Amino acid sequence: MLPYFPFDQQFNNKMGTSFLLETDPLIEVDELQYLSEIALKHQLLSDLPTYYFQSLPGYETAQWDVVDLVLHDLVRFSPNQFSLDQIGDRWQWINRLLNEETTFTFGDATTLPLAPLDWIGRQVQEDLILLAGPESRLVAGQLCFANDWCLDEKLGLPFWQIHAPITPIVEPMMRAAQTLMERLPIGRSVWRANWSVKISNQLDMTCRHAQTLRQLLTDRLPAMTPSTIGEELYVRIERQTLTRLPRSGAVLFGIHTYQNLLANEAADPDRARCMAAVFSTTPPAMLAYKSMTDFLPLLLTYLRNQMALNPIIL
Numbered sequence: 001m002l003p004y005f006p007f008d009q010q011f012n013n014k015m016g017t018s019f020l021l022e023t024d025p026l027i028e029v030d031e032l033q034y035l036s037e038i039a040l041k042h043q044l045l046s047d048l049p050t051y052y053f054q055s056l057p058g059y060e061t062a063q064w065d066v067v068d069l070v071l072h073d074l075v076r077f078s079p080n081q082f083s084l085d086q087i088g089d090r091w092q093w094i095n096r097l098l099n100e101e102t103t104f105t106f107g108d109a110t111t112l113p114l115a116p117l118d119w120i121g122r123q124v125q126e127d128l129i130l131l132a133g134p135e136s137r138l139v140a141g142q143l144c145f146a147n148d149w150c151l152d153e154k155l156g157l158p159f160w161q162i163h164a165p166i167t168p169i170v171e172p173m174m175r176a177a178q179t180l181m182e183r184l185p186i187g188r189s190v191w192r193a194n195w196s197v198k199i200s201n202q203l204d205m206t207c208r209h210a211q212t213l214r215q216l217l218t219d220r221l222p223a224m225t226p227s228t229i230g231e232e233l234y235v236r237i238e239r240q241t242l243t244r245l246p247r248s249g250a251v252l253f254g255i256h257t258y259q260n261l262l263a264n265e266a267a268d269p270d271r272a273r274c275m276a277a278v279f280s281t282t283p284p285a286m287l288a289y290k291s292m293t294d295f296l297p298l299l300l301t302y303l304r305n306q307m308a309l310n311p312i313i314l
């Protein structure tokens, strides 16, 4: 089952953000998927390095901020898997899951094999994005598992422009999010969960796959029925975190993607009921944005059948 399930009584037009608790990790290590997802990142970054990692010049301090934050979070929450020894600026990092050891001088990029953000991104399953300046521009990122966007499209854009396609649909939410970006204090991370329903469970849904995925949906739609749809669609959840970084003042946006076959989630009658309640109240423009319009009637019939098979006993 998905570890996060942001479905309840109806479509939520609020940001859905909460402060992370002291006891909550910023970075989540999902050990079942860790090795395969890190291997996939390596593969993508080796095939198309400048597609999956980009940085504008002048944001090295922010990249080191991320190294500092992420390594300390990993050792704090997974001390058996990771360790960090610091003697002055000389840091020794051990990642036992990858069987890797790295020694470097903190703040000196020549001592790491890759740019600091590119290196740290390969230690974690999260995509890592940096936003900086008064307009919260996207200034750097390692983005391998994006849901329908890519760095080529968004690098250098301010927060409001990044969201231009959806702002008319959820304008109050995006205005609140803009204010949050401006006022987020150092040391208090926030998180939210985002959802979508997809035709594939491939993690890398960056723009270069958009055409193929659209075609896959078009090809499969005619044969889809309420009795097959549960096995054909996937629920995709992003755990998103936002953290103001102490040295640079930039904001780290972390995205951990989880997905599960729809049938596995809808086997739980409460989950089927909540998904039906949310999908049936989502504004049509948002459903269209999420490419759900064509299969929505089938999806709702399927979810209602699941609820009927497993009625709540009052």
Ligand code: HEM
Residues within 6 Å of the ligand: 015, 017, 129, 131, 138, 148, 149, 154, 162, 163, 165, 166, 170, 173, 174, 177, 180, 192, 194, 195, 196, 253, 290
């Ligand atoms: C509290 C903060 C945020 C909120 C409430 C928010 C909300 C949303 C919503 C509602 C969508 C529509 C997609 C969907 O619901 O599946 C979206 C899409 C998106 N968000 Fe955010 N977001 C936030 C932060 C960020 C940040 C920091 C970035 C940094 C890059 C970002 C990048 C994007 C991108 C690239 C898209 C896709 C836009 C497109 O289709 O071109 N979001 N966001």
